Amino acid sequence: MPLNVRTCRMNLLRPSLFALACLLAPPGTASDLPSLGDASSAIVSPEQEHQLGRAWLSLLRGQVPHLSDAQLKDYVETSVYRLSETSQLQDRRLEFVLLDSPQLNAFAAPGGIIGVNGGLFLYAQTEAEYAAVLAHELAHLSQRHFARGLEAQQRLQLPMMATMLAGIIAAAAGAGDAGMAAIASSQAAAMQEMRRFSRQNEQEADRIGLLNLEKAGYDPRAMPSMFERLMRQYRYDAKPPEFLLTHPVTESRIADTRNRAEQYRPGGRQDDHRYQLMRARVQLVYEQTSGMAVKRFRALLDENPKSVAARYGLSLALTKSGQLNEAREVLLPLLNQVPNDIDYNLAAVALDITANRIQEAEMRVKRLLALYPGNYPLRQAQADLLLKQNQPAAAEKVISQLLASRPEDPDIWYLAAEVRGLSGDIVGVHQARAEYFALVGNYDQAIEQLDFAKRRASGNFQLAARMDARQRALKEEKKMIEEMLR
Numbered sequence: 001m002p003l004n005v006r007t008c009r010m011n012l013l014r015p016s017l018f019a020l021a022c023l024l025a026p027p028g029t030a031s032d033l034p035s036l037g038d039a040s041s042a043i044v045s046p047e048q049e050h051q052l053g054r055a056w057l058s059l060l061r062g063q064v065p066h067l068s069d070a071q072l073k074d075y076v077e078t079s080v081y082r083l084s085e086t087s088q089l090q091d092r093r094l095e096f097v098l099l100d101s102p103q104l105n106a107f108a109a110p111g112g113i114i115g116v117n118g119g120l121f122l123y124a125q126t127e128a129e130y131a132a133v134l135a136h137e138l139a140h141l142s143q144r145h146f147a148r149g150l151e152a153q154q155r156l157q158l159p160m161m162a163t164m165l166a167g168i169i170a171a172a173a174g175a176g177d178a179g180m181a182a183i184a185s186s187q188a189a190a191m192q193e194m195r196r197f198s199r200q201n202e203q204e205a206d207r208i209g210l211l212n213l214e215k216a217g218y219d220p221r222a223m224p225s226m227f228e229r230l231m232r233q234y235r236y237d238a239k240p241p242e243f244l245l246t247h248p249v250t251e252s253r254i255a256d257t258r259n260r261a262e263q264y265r266p267g268g269r270q271d272d273h274r275y276q277l278m279r280a281r282v283q284l285v286y287e288q289t290s291g292m293a294v295k296r297f298r299a300l301l302d303e304n305p306k307s308v309a310a311r312y313g314l315s316l317a318l319t320k321s322g323q324l325n326e327a328r329e330v331l332l333p334l335l336n337q338v339p340n341d342i343d344y345n346l347a348a349v350a351l352d353i354t355a356n357r358i359q360e361a362e363m364r365v366k367r368l369l370a371l372y373p374g375n376y377p378l379r380q381a382q383a384d385l386l387l388k389q390n391q392p393a394a395a396e397k398v399i400s401q402l403l404a405s406r407p408e409d410p411d412i413w414y415l416a417a418e419v420r421g422l423s424g425d426i427v428g429v430h431q432a433r434a435e436y437f438a439l440v441g442n443y444d445q446a447i448e449q450l451d452f453a454k455r456r457a458s459g460n461f462q463l464a465a466r467m468d469a470r471q472r473a474l475k476e477e478k479k480m481i482e483e484m485l486r
């Protein structure tokens with residue numbers, strides 16, 4: 001595909017995907033689509049909806065940069081799964097994407113896709129506020145707002161949503177500019193229609209989100225509190241954050257959620273120190289220089305010497321800016337307080353790696369892994385360390401374990417390709433690249449990589465047969481998507 005097509009996609013898709021996100025809100029699962037059945041299934045069957053969501057996610061991943069910080073990813077996944085446990089969501093096959101953007105946004109999309117911008121951590125000041133936004137998004141999923149949106153479109157004989165989704169998928173399948181044209185023409189009109197229908201969906205997502213927030217042990221007052229703060233902050237702003245465009249915060253919305261929240265007993269959880277640690281990680285990502293981050297976290301710690309998050313953030317920022325002795329001094333009290341805390345220990349590991357104290361780092365990771373053997377960020381740190389020590393074979397083993405638990409994570413496949421390259425496993429490199437490309441929506445490249453792999457593995461019939469099968473599956477996937485477009 002010529003380069004300019006890619007650039008053009010970037011420009012067109014970026015805003016549309018974000019803005020669409022919440023409108024597109026989600027899928028129901030398959031077998032139990034409500035009585036809208038006929039209208040919606042005429043457009044997209046439940047299984048297609050699932051496939052469509054995954055294809056949409058692949059495309060999104062291929063177009064928009066994401067954060068690959070293992071601790072943040074792990075936090076988002078764990079916290080959303082926990083919220084989903086007390087929600088009405090029946091199909092909990094969720095997939096996550098953490099987008100590299102400081103703008104406030106979070107969304108749900110068909111097929112159980114949950115997207116979170118780095119910016120959510122910047123804007124949501126407490127764990128309960130963060131959970132409020134995600135409880136709202138989960139409600140879009142559990143209430144099958146996506147399928148209902150399709151039904152509404154059908155009734156109005158405005159199948160623009162389908163056209164638009166088709167356009168997105170066309171781009172995913174490599175159909176190029178035809179797909180882009182479909183998006184461009186239907187987008188503006190469809191957005192307007194969807195917004196009209198989505199007001200009711202938004203209200204329902206707020207209501208159910210509040211309910212589930214409380215069920216998950218949070219203080220539901222966090223939802224109106226966050227809305228109120230955002231409204232004060234952006235009342236006169238011509239360019240509010242993305243989330244407020246799809247979720248206009250109005251006086252009546254605030255009043256409605258406030259009234260409902262006040263009906264719950266007080267006493268729910270408002271915050272957690274771990275959320276604040278993750279928030280510090282994100283703040284560090286979006287600070288212009290590590291020097292400025294040091295300044296900011298130092299000021300915060302001076303202001304509130306007991307703030308664990310300020311201390312943690314300061315230590316990370318000092319490490320990043322190479323002031324390693326002070327970074328260690330600042331971190332030590334945290335480690336003394338909670339010697340087995342994973343985040344504090346990983347901060348110490350990062351520090352040791354920067355200071356080239358690889359053995360200390362390795363011992364620390366080993367000790368922690370004995371306590372938390374299934375922990376993804378610890379395993380990731382172990383793989384990174386082994387790579388640093390030039391032990392690709394051992395790193396490969398760790399990465400294989402990671403792949404077993406995160407088979408749909410493009411970051412891990414990317415790393416797998418790198419590690420296999422270092423250990424001279426050329427067939428494995430191509431296989432890993434194929435999986436990576438499939439997960440970022442580039443099926444042609446994925447299929448081609450398997451061609452390369454098969455050529456290399458021609459003597460090994462079993463292996464070649466497995467790759468043939470995988471290639472057929474990928475071709476099917478690509479074809480299925482193309483057929484959905486007709």
Ligand SMILES: [Zn+2]
Nearest residue numbers: 022202205247
């Ligand atoms: Zn919403």
